[in-house]
Each structure stands twice: as C-alpha cells, then as structure tokens.
Amino acid sequence: MKLIILILDDEVAEEALRDLIEREFRVTRVASTGGFLRRGNTTLLIGTQDDLVDDALEVIRSIRRDPEREQHRTTVFVLDMERFEQL
DSSP states (O other): OEEEEEEEEHHHHHHHHHHHHHTTOOEEEEEEEETTTTEEEEEEEEEEOGGGHHHHHHHHHTSOOOTTOOSOOEEEEEEEOSOOOOO
8 A cells, every 4th residue: 555645736736636536546635835935735645556656646647737837846755554544
C-alpha cells in the first residue's frame, strides 16, 4: 500500500480531483498555501495499491497546464504505508 501526496496549484486541483475520482481513486483534498508568492495550493492525499501508483501519476501528468508558467507544476511524494484503516 502507498500514500501519494500531491501538492499542486489551485487552478488545476479541481480537474485533478475529478479525473482521479473518475478513475476510481479515493482522494482527500486539503487546502494549503506555500511557495515564494504564497499562492494557493491544494494537497491531495491518495491511498492506493503499489501497482496503481503509476496510473495515478499518469492522471496527474495528463492535466492541461498553462504553457507560459515556467515553475514546477506539481510536487509528488510516494510513501510506503504500513497500515490503513477506515474508522
């Protein structure tokens, strides 16, 4: 089991969330702020099986971006999860 943490611009967060849910990923959205100009960010938390990590990242890579922006688009962390429970 893996935990994927995505930090992305607010402007693409809705599309990312929609696309991930359509592909049947379970996603938790957390509003966050960061970066040099303190622009709005969204953090998405995705718990998934090891073999589905690449599928989730492909969804993120496919999101349309503003080609004029020169900074990085999304920060991704993939962590091993030892245990997962829904209470």
